[in-house]
Amino acid sequence: MTKVQLNQKEQHYADTREEAEEIISAAKENDNLQMHKITEKYNKYGQYFLIDLTYAYQTPKEVMESRPQNDNVPEGQMSMDDHEGIEYSVDKNGGVSISDGQLELVK
Structure with a gap:
Protein backbone atom coordinates (compact mmCIF):
# COMPACT_ATOMS: atom_id res chain seq x y z
CA MET A 1 0.00 0.00 0.00
CA THR A 2 1.40 3.36 -0.94
CA LYS A 3 1.05 6.46 1.16
CA VAL A 4 -0.61 9.42 -0.54
CA GLN A 5 -0.51 12.87 1.00
CA LEU A 6 -3.97 14.42 0.79
CA ASN A 7 -3.47 17.67 2.69
CA GLN A 8 -0.90 19.67 4.60
CA LYS A 9 -1.19 22.49 7.13
CA GLU A 10 1.57 25.00 7.79
CA GLN A 11 1.90 27.83 10.27
CA HIS A 12 4.41 30.66 9.85
CA TYR A 13 5.49 33.62 12.00
CA ALA A 14 6.02 37.20 10.83
CA ASP A 15 7.00 40.40 12.66
CA THR A 16 5.11 42.74 10.30
CA ARG A 17 1.98 42.55 8.18
CA GLU A 18 4.08 43.12 5.05
CA GLU A 19 6.15 40.03 5.83
CA ALA A 20 2.96 38.05 6.41
CA GLU A 21 1.54 39.17 3.07
CA GLU A 22 4.80 38.17 1.34
CA ILE A 23 4.46 34.67 2.79
CA ILE A 24 0.87 34.51 1.53
CA SER A 25 1.81 35.70 -1.96
CA ALA A 26 4.59 33.09 -2.17
CA ALA A 27 2.14 30.40 -1.06
CA LYS A 28 -0.40 31.45 -3.73
CA GLU A 29 2.05 30.30 -6.41
CA ASN A 30 1.18 26.72 -5.40
CA ASP A 31 -2.06 25.63 -7.13
CA ASN A 32 -2.91 23.32 -4.22
CA LEU A 33 -3.37 26.17 -1.72
CA GLN A 34 -6.91 25.91 -0.35
CA MET A 35 -6.94 28.38 2.54
CA HIS A 36 -4.77 31.12 4.00
CA LYS A 37 -5.30 33.23 7.10
CA ILE A 38 -3.34 35.98 8.85
CA THR A 39 -3.96 36.32 12.58
CA GLU A 40 -2.74 39.38 14.46
CA TYR A 55 -2.89 22.74 1.01
CA ALA A 56 -5.12 20.00 -0.45
CA TYR A 57 -3.41 17.75 -3.00
CA GLN A 58 -6.04 15.14 -3.90
CA THR A 59 -9.44 14.15 -2.64
CA PRO A 60 -9.91 10.62 -1.31
CA LYS A 61 -12.21 9.97 -4.30
CA GLU A 62 -9.39 10.78 -6.76
CA VAL A 63 -7.03 8.47 -4.87
CA MET A 64 -9.52 5.58 -4.89
CA GLU A 65 -10.32 6.02 -8.60
CA SER A 66 -6.68 6.11 -9.65
CA ARG A 67 -5.16 2.87 -10.95
CA PRO A 68 -2.95 1.11 -8.39
CA GLN A 69 0.72 0.76 -9.18
CA ASN A 70 1.96 -2.82 -9.65
CA ASP A 71 5.70 -2.14 -9.62
CA ASN A 72 6.39 -4.81 -6.99
CA VAL A 73 5.07 -7.83 -8.94
CA PRO A 74 7.95 -10.26 -9.63
CA GLU A 75 8.50 -11.36 -13.21
CA GLY A 76 6.53 -14.49 -14.13
CA GLN A 77 3.84 -13.92 -11.48
CA MET A 78 0.39 -12.48 -12.01
CA SER A 79 -0.80 -9.28 -10.42
CA MET A 80 -4.34 -8.84 -9.11
CA ASP A 81 -5.31 -7.09 -12.38
CA ASP A 82 -4.34 -10.08 -14.56
CA HIS A 83 -7.43 -12.19 -13.85
CA GLU A 84 -11.17 -11.82 -13.38
CA GLY A 85 -11.46 -13.79 -10.14
CA ILE A 86 -13.22 -17.02 -9.22
CA GLU A 87 -16.91 -17.61 -9.88
CA TYR A 88 -18.79 -19.01 -6.91
CA SER A 89 -22.33 -19.45 -5.66
CA VAL A 90 -23.76 -19.39 -2.15
CA ASP A 91 -26.63 -21.76 -1.23
CA LYS A 92 -29.43 -21.04 1.26
CA ASN A 93 -27.48 -22.57 4.16
CA GLY A 94 -24.49 -20.30 3.57
CA GLY A 95 -22.35 -22.94 1.85
CA VAL A 96 -20.12 -21.90 -1.02
CA SER A 97 -19.57 -23.93 -4.18
CA ILE A 98 -16.99 -23.30 -6.90
CA SER A 99 -17.26 -24.43 -10.52
CA ASP A 100 -14.99 -27.29 -11.59
CA GLY A 101 -11.58 -26.37 -13.01
CA GLN A 102 -11.20 -23.01 -11.26
CA LEU A 103 -8.83 -24.21 -8.55
CA GLU A 104 -6.18 -25.64 -10.88
CA LEU A 105 -2.68 -24.22 -10.49
CA VAL A 106 -1.20 -22.47 -13.49
CA LYS A 107 2.49 -23.26 -14.05
Whole structure:
Protein backbone atom coordinates (compact mmCIF):
# COMPACT_ATOMS: atom_id res chain seq x y z
CA MET A 1 0.00 0.00 0.00
CA THR A 2 1.40 3.36 -0.94
CA LYS A 3 1.05 6.46 1.16
CA VAL A 4 -0.61 9.42 -0.54
CA GLN A 5 -0.51 12.87 1.00
CA LEU A 6 -3.97 14.42 0.79
CA ASN A 7 -3.47 17.67 2.69
CA GLN A 8 -0.90 19.67 4.60
CA LYS A 9 -1.19 22.49 7.13
CA GLU A 10 1.57 25.00 7.79
CA GLN A 11 1.90 27.83 10.27
CA HIS A 12 4.41 30.66 9.85
CA TYR A 13 5.49 33.62 12.00
CA ALA A 14 6.02 37.20 10.83
CA ASP A 15 7.00 40.40 12.66
CA THR A 16 5.11 42.74 10.30
CA ARG A 17 1.98 42.55 8.18
CA GLU A 18 4.08 43.12 5.05
CA GLU A 19 6.15 40.03 5.83
CA ALA A 20 2.96 38.05 6.41
CA GLU A 21 1.54 39.17 3.07
CA GLU A 22 4.80 38.17 1.34
CA ILE A 23 4.46 34.67 2.79
CA ILE A 24 0.87 34.51 1.53
CA SER A 25 1.81 35.70 -1.96
CA ALA A 26 4.59 33.09 -2.17
CA ALA A 27 2.14 30.40 -1.06
CA LYS A 28 -0.40 31.45 -3.73
CA GLU A 29 2.05 30.30 -6.41
CA ASN A 30 1.18 26.72 -5.40
CA ASP A 31 -2.06 25.63 -7.13
CA ASN A 32 -2.91 23.32 -4.22
CA LEU A 33 -3.37 26.17 -1.72
CA GLN A 34 -6.91 25.91 -0.35
CA MET A 35 -6.94 28.38 2.54
CA HIS A 36 -4.77 31.12 4.00
CA LYS A 37 -5.30 33.23 7.10
CA ILE A 38 -3.34 35.98 8.85
CA THR A 39 -3.96 36.32 12.58
CA GLU A 40 -2.74 39.38 14.46
CA LYS A 41 -1.45 38.51 17.95
CA TYR A 42 -0.05 40.43 20.91
CA ASN A 43 2.13 39.47 23.85
CA LYS A 44 4.32 41.33 26.34
CA TYR A 45 6.96 41.86 23.64
CA GLY A 46 4.58 43.47 21.15
CA GLN A 47 2.61 42.63 18.03
CA TYR A 48 3.25 39.66 15.70
CA PHE A 49 1.40 37.75 12.99
CA LEU A 50 0.63 34.06 12.55
CA ILE A 51 0.00 32.80 9.03
CA ASP A 52 -2.01 29.58 8.57
CA LEU A 53 -1.79 27.82 5.19
CA THR A 54 -3.74 24.73 4.13
CA TYR A 55 -2.89 22.74 1.01
CA ALA A 56 -5.12 20.00 -0.45
CA TYR A 57 -3.41 17.75 -3.00
CA GLN A 58 -6.04 15.14 -3.90
CA THR A 59 -9.44 14.15 -2.64
CA PRO A 60 -9.91 10.62 -1.31
CA LYS A 61 -12.21 9.97 -4.30
CA GLU A 62 -9.39 10.78 -6.76
CA VAL A 63 -7.03 8.47 -4.87
CA MET A 64 -9.52 5.58 -4.89
CA GLU A 65 -10.32 6.02 -8.60
CA SER A 66 -6.68 6.11 -9.65
CA ARG A 67 -5.16 2.87 -10.95
CA PRO A 68 -2.95 1.11 -8.39
CA GLN A 69 0.72 0.76 -9.18
CA ASN A 70 1.96 -2.82 -9.65
CA ASP A 71 5.70 -2.14 -9.62
CA ASN A 72 6.39 -4.81 -6.99
CA VAL A 73 5.07 -7.83 -8.94
CA PRO A 74 7.95 -10.26 -9.63
CA GLU A 75 8.50 -11.36 -13.21
CA GLY A 76 6.53 -14.49 -14.13
CA GLN A 77 3.84 -13.92 -11.48
CA MET A 78 0.39 -12.48 -12.01
CA SER A 79 -0.80 -9.28 -10.42
CA MET A 80 -4.34 -8.84 -9.11
CA ASP A 81 -5.31 -7.09 -12.38
CA ASP A 82 -4.34 -10.08 -14.56
CA HIS A 83 -7.43 -12.19 -13.85
CA GLU A 84 -11.17 -11.82 -13.38
CA GLY A 85 -11.46 -13.79 -10.14
CA ILE A 86 -13.22 -17.02 -9.22
CA GLU A 87 -16.91 -17.61 -9.88
CA TYR A 88 -18.79 -19.01 -6.91
CA SER A 89 -22.33 -19.45 -5.66
CA VAL A 90 -23.76 -19.39 -2.15
CA ASP A 91 -26.63 -21.76 -1.23
CA LYS A 92 -29.43 -21.04 1.26
CA ASN A 93 -27.48 -22.57 4.16
CA GLY A 94 -24.49 -20.30 3.57
CA GLY A 95 -22.35 -22.94 1.85
CA VAL A 96 -20.12 -21.90 -1.02
CA SER A 97 -19.57 -23.93 -4.18
CA ILE A 98 -16.99 -23.30 -6.90
CA SER A 99 -17.26 -24.43 -10.52
CA ASP A 100 -14.99 -27.29 -11.59
CA GLY A 101 -11.58 -26.37 -13.01
CA GLN A 102 -11.20 -23.01 -11.26
CA LEU A 103 -8.83 -24.21 -8.55
CA GLU A 104 -6.18 -25.64 -10.88
CA LEU A 105 -2.68 -24.22 -10.49
CA VAL A 106 -1.20 -22.47 -13.49
CA LYS A 107 2.49 -23.26 -14.05
